[in-house]
Amino acid sequence: MTNSVWRLIPLLEAPGEVQMAIDRWLLEKHRKGQHPPTLRFYTWSPAAISLGYHQREYPPYWRELLWQGKPLEIVRRPTGGRAVLHQGDLTYAAIASAMPGKRLEVYKQICQFLIDGWRSLGVELYYGTAAREYIDNPNCFATATSADLVTATGEKAIGSAQLRRGKAILQHGSMMLSTDRALFEQLFAQPAPANLQQLFPHKNNNLIPTLVETLSEAARACFKIELQQRSLSGAEWQDIFTRSPLLAY
Numbered sequence: 545m546t547n548s549v550w551r552l553i554p555l556l557e558a559p560g561e562v563q564m565a566i567d568r569w570l571l572e573k574h575r576k577g578q579h580p581p582t583l584r585f586y587t588w589s590p591a592a593i594s595l596g597y598h599q600r601e602y603p604p605y606w607r608e609l610l611w612q613g614k615p616l617e618i619v620r621r622p623t624g625g626r627a628v629l630h631q632g633d634l635t636y637a638a639i640a641s642a643m644p645g646k647r648l649e650v651y652k653q654i655c656q657f658l659i660d661g662w663r664s665l666g667v668e669l670y671y672g673t674a675a676r677e678y679i680d681n682p683n684c685f686a687t688a689t690s691a692d693l694v695t696a697t698g699e700k701a702i703g704s705a706q707l708r709r710g711k712a713i714l715q716h717g718s719m720m721l722s723t724d725r726a727l728f729e730q731l732f733a734q735p736a737p738a739n740l741q742q743l744f745p746h747k748n749n750n751l752i753p754t755l756v757e758t759l760s761e762a763a764r765a766c767f768k769i770e771l772q773q774r775s776l777s778g779a780e781w782q783d784i785f786t787r788s789p790l791l792a793y
């Protein structure tokens with residue numbers, strides 16, 4: 545993954561179905577050799593719950609939950625794992641050719657840029673230690689596996705999930721920044737972990753742009769790559785919508 549050129553897609557706010565369609569499209573294009581490795585950051589609007597690809601059951605009352613007067617969307621990710629609340633968070637996605645090593649080793653290779661970036665902002669993150677108990681919990685942020693990142697006090701801060709297609713890999717994950725604790729606890733009936741924003745309140749007013757810039761620089765250094773920023777073109781948007789039947793556009 546070193547000495548290569550990656551595409552950096554600018555920060556994008558969009559509905560969850562659109563964001564997942566983009567990630568699937570990027571993975572498939574990269575698998576076919578039609579798109580370079582890519583890094584992007586995005587937010588979900590409106591707020592949503594994302595389910596892991598194999599997570600077939602969830603509480604019926606989730607479909608009745610509101611945020612700012614609007615129903616929470618329920619979206620399925622192409623990756624595994626458990627449910628994640630996307631409100632007041634920032635998501636990253638890295639699409640590249642698979643690196644050598646087992647799945648957990650690849651998780652850690654990619655997550656290193658997150659550790660480096662947050663450390664440069666004065667926040668130390670560490671790998672979780674949970675084993676298989678996460679399978680029985682619908683809440684992704686209730687447990688932290690060794691593929692996830694936790695704060696110094698052991699609270700899960702960044703949850704990641706991964707999908708491979710041949711030699712191509714998609715890894716994306718959610719960073720809890722300013723998630724509403726009452727909404728989180730209403731959703732999962734469990735205490736909400738600490739928000740990362742609380743760890744450096746002096747940057748609250750410009751947190752997401754600061755994070756995107758800082759983490760992009762960390763990825764450059766960590767992966768030894770060149771990042772070339774380029775927005776999705778009109779033709780690319782059309783192709784994404786064409787390949788995603790769930791998008792009514």
